[in-house]
Amino acid sequence: MxxxxxxxxxxxxxxxxxxxxxxxxxxxxxxxxxxxxxxxxxxxxxxxxxxxxxxxxxxxxxxxxxxxxxxxxxxxxxxxxxxxxxxxxxxxxxxxxxxxxxxxxxxxxxxxxxxxxxxxxxxxxxxxxxxxxxxxxxxxxxxxxxxxxxNPDVPTAGEPEPGAEGAAAAPVVVVSRQPFGSVGEAWVTWCCRRARMIARLMVAFGVVVVILDVRGYGFASSRLAMGGVESLGVFALSWAIHRVVARLIAWRLRADARTNRLWASAASLWSARARGAHAAATAPGAKPAEPVDWTLRASRASTFTIVLLAVAMLGWIWGIDPALLDFLSKQPLPWKAAGGRQVVLGDVALSLSAAVTGVLSWRFMPAILAFALFRRLPEDPGVRYAIVSLARYAAMALAVTVALQAIHFDLSQISFLLAALGVGLGFGLQEVVSNFICGLILLLERPIRIGDTVSVGGTTGKVDRINTRATTIINGDNQCMIVPNRELITGKIVNWTHKDKIMRVAIRVVVAHDSDVDGVTSLLLTIAKSDFDVLSRPAPSAALEELGESGMIFGMSVFVADPGLMGGAKHRICKAIRERFAMAGIALASPMREITLAGLPEELTRLIGDRRIRGDEAESSPRGPHQAVESRAAAGG
Structure with a gap:
């Protein structure tokens, strides 16, 4: 603006x-x-x-x-x-x-x-x-x-041509940006690469106009000259509008993204203050989600619209009379629709236009919704994907309906065929239709969303895409598991992040029987609270669960803000437990086993006794009473 x-x-x-x-x-x-x-x-x-x-x-x-x-x-x-x-x-x-x-x-x-x-x-x-x-x-x-x-092949400033090392630097024209911005369409690049040929054609057009004027064809020369000037003006105006609209789209999306980020930051800060997890936002190794380039998609959609308007204006400039188009649209075709209605060329053109509009709507729907609707919605990929998918299906259904009605295609005339087709689909393609309906239910009811962590059939992974037939889940080994939508609706699944993304990390620690219970519990809570990924609400907990054979078993539970933080948090906490317990003099217990050897030969008994006399046991590292292993050898006669 x-x-x-x-x-x-x-x-x-x-x-x-x-x-x-x-x-x-x-x-x-x-x-x-x-x-x-x-x-x-x-x-x-x-x-x-x-x-x-x-x-x-x-x-x-x-x-x-x-x-x-x-x-x-x-x-x-x-x-x-x-x-x-x-x-x-x-x-x-x-x-x-x-x-x-x-x-x-x-x-x-x-x-x-x-x-x-x-x-x-x-x-x-x-x-x-x-x-x-x-x-x-x-x-x-x-x-x-x-x-x-x-010309897109001309190097920009600071970009030397290959093979130019050691040679005299040729004068390079500073090219700050390509004339069509970030639109990387193949046809635009094709036209730019042939700019010299197009320039020669324009000069040749001017030469033709001058020759016609010299030869006395003044009216033809004036008509061509005015048409050429007006066409050049349409091209320049379309190019300027495209650049301004592209900048407007980029500015609008950047402003909306900045606003969404501010609201998201404020919400996350408020939530972090309530949970005491300020450092979770600045955790090392955390990678932000890569945003979809809605600017490029919206720019391409605007380019296509401007090109269509420019073509219509060029048609008006060069004398494509609307009366001629009306005459052509009323030309009858050699077949008739149901009920004896005559199909004309205009009906076919309208039907094809509806079909093309449906295809283009399917392709550019994300860009249209990104500019018109998504800037008012939160940054939730699941919600956006569901809206885009449903809008695509609705646009395609409307386009098919309009295309059929344009050529006077009456569905009631083939109702029996549709009924037979429905019966065939019910028996032969029952699973396919069921998966399609279940896919729509998943998009509407949203028991699982894009980015959720789920467990299906003993495999845990993240939902990557929800298609009409199946859902793609990527597991920890980066393998794609294709799950039919029917199994996600009728079967049992575990959605770890359906309510929120807060996950519990459980850690069990076994210490010696002579350790201080309160000291161990306090140290475990201190270690948990010192980790930057651990939330304060829900608060960490540590308690003595049971008295085991080899030591006291303590259980500790901490909570992290995202499933992807579980592995790193558990690694750091276990490492801190080993180091802090060693500094505090708290010994980690090892399993105690009592082995009784019966019926040993006399030579083996004497050999064991000789090894004990040589001091092998004394040379080994000293063991605490909680790590002692009692071994008794009894020779049976």
Whole structure:
């Protein structure tokens, strides 16, 4: 919107002095002097007003750092080229076209007789055409800044061409940005790569116009010249609108994303303060979710719309008469619809238009909803995916219905066929139809959402996509598990993140029987609270669960904000328990086993006794009483 306001202010500023000249021209036309003199002065003043307006507006529009460079993001060299070309054409028009207008309307008279001078008028118009042709050829030459900017293969500043090391640096034109922005469509790239050929065709078109005028075909030359100028104006206007709309889309989506991030940050901070987990937002290794490039999709949709409007305007410029289209649309086709209604060419065109509209709606639905609806919704990929899927199905169903009605296709005439088809689907494609219906239920009821962590059939993974037939789940080994939607509706699944993403991490610790219970419990809680991924609400807990054979078994439960944090939190807590317990002198228990060896040979008994005498046991590391292993060997006779 800032670009539009700035453009309006520039137009108002450029029209100040021309309005004064137009007022003076009106006064000159109504003055007390002869009418012919007043008309001549008024025409000259009006022409000067138009020329001055074009000159001032062009100077403001193409000045360094002006509207063109700021909002259309054109390089300074290209803007300078446009500025010089505009000045030349304005001067040529004022010097050559204004006299032609005066001669053609008889406003120049001698002794009461109007001077027409057709030969001079034709010579002046031919001179203007030659100036325009020369300017077109000069500015569309291969090495001009405009052609360099359009060509996508020209390296930008600071990007040397391959094989140029050690060679003399060739002058490189600074290319700040491609003329179509971030739209990476193949047809746009194809046209830009053939910009030289298109430039030659434009110059050849100008040469044809001049030759026709020289040969005496003035009407054909004028018609082609006006059509070419108007077509060039449509192209320039469409390009400018595309650039402004692209910037508007990018600004709007950035503003909405910034607002959503602010609200999400405020909500997360409030929640973190309530849970005491400020550091969870800045945990090392945490990667933000990669956003979908809605800007590019919306830009492509706007490009397609602008191209369609430009094509319609070009058709009107080059004389595609609406009456001709109406005549063609009423041409009958060699078949009739149900009920004897005649199908005409317009019905088929409407049906194809509805089908194409449905396909385009299916493709660009995410971009349309991103610009119109998603900026008002929270950042929830599951909600957005469900809305996009349902909107696509609705748009396609509407397009199919309109396409069939356009060609007068009556579904009641084939009701028996649809019934038979329904019975066949009920028996042969029962599972497919069931999975499709279950897919719609999943999108509407949303028992599972995109990004949820679920357990199905003994496998745990994250929901990646919900299609019409099956749902894709990615497990911890990065393997895709395709689950039919019917199993997710009729079977039992565990959705770990259905309510929220807070998960519990359970850790069991076995310490010696002679350890202080309160000291162990307090140390475990201290370790849990010191980890940056552990939430304070729900609060961590630690308690003595049971007295085991080898030691006292303590259970500790902590909570993290996301399932992806469970592994890292458990690793850090276990490592901290081992280190802090060693510093506090709390021994971790090992299992105690009593082994009784009976019926051993006398040689083996004597060998065991010899090893004990040699001091093998003394050389080993000392063991605490909780780690002692009692071994008794009894020889049975």
């Amino acid at each position: 800032l670009a539009v306001r700035s453009l309006l202010m520039g137009v108002l500023w450029a029209s100040a002095w021309p309005l004064y000249l137009a007022a003076i021209a009106q006064v000159a036309r109504l003055g007390p002097w002869p009418k012919a003199t007043g008309a001549l002065a008024a025409t000259v003043l009006n022409a000067l007003a138009i020329g001055l307006f074009a000159r001032v507006l062009g100077a403001w529009f193409f000045k360094p750092g002006g509207w063109c460079e700021r909002y259309l993001v054109t390089p300074p060299s290209v803007t300078r080229q446009f500025r010089y070309a505009g000045r030349l054409l304005i001067v040529a028009a004022m010097a050559l076209l204004v006299p032609i207008h005066l001669f053609a309307n008889g406003e120049i008279s001698h002794q009461g007789t109007a001077v027409t001078a057709p030969a001079l008028s034709r010579f002046l118009f031919l001179a203007f055409e030659l100036i325009v042709l020369a300017s077109l050829a000069y500015h569309l030459r291969p090495g001009s800044p405009l052609m360099t900017w359009i």
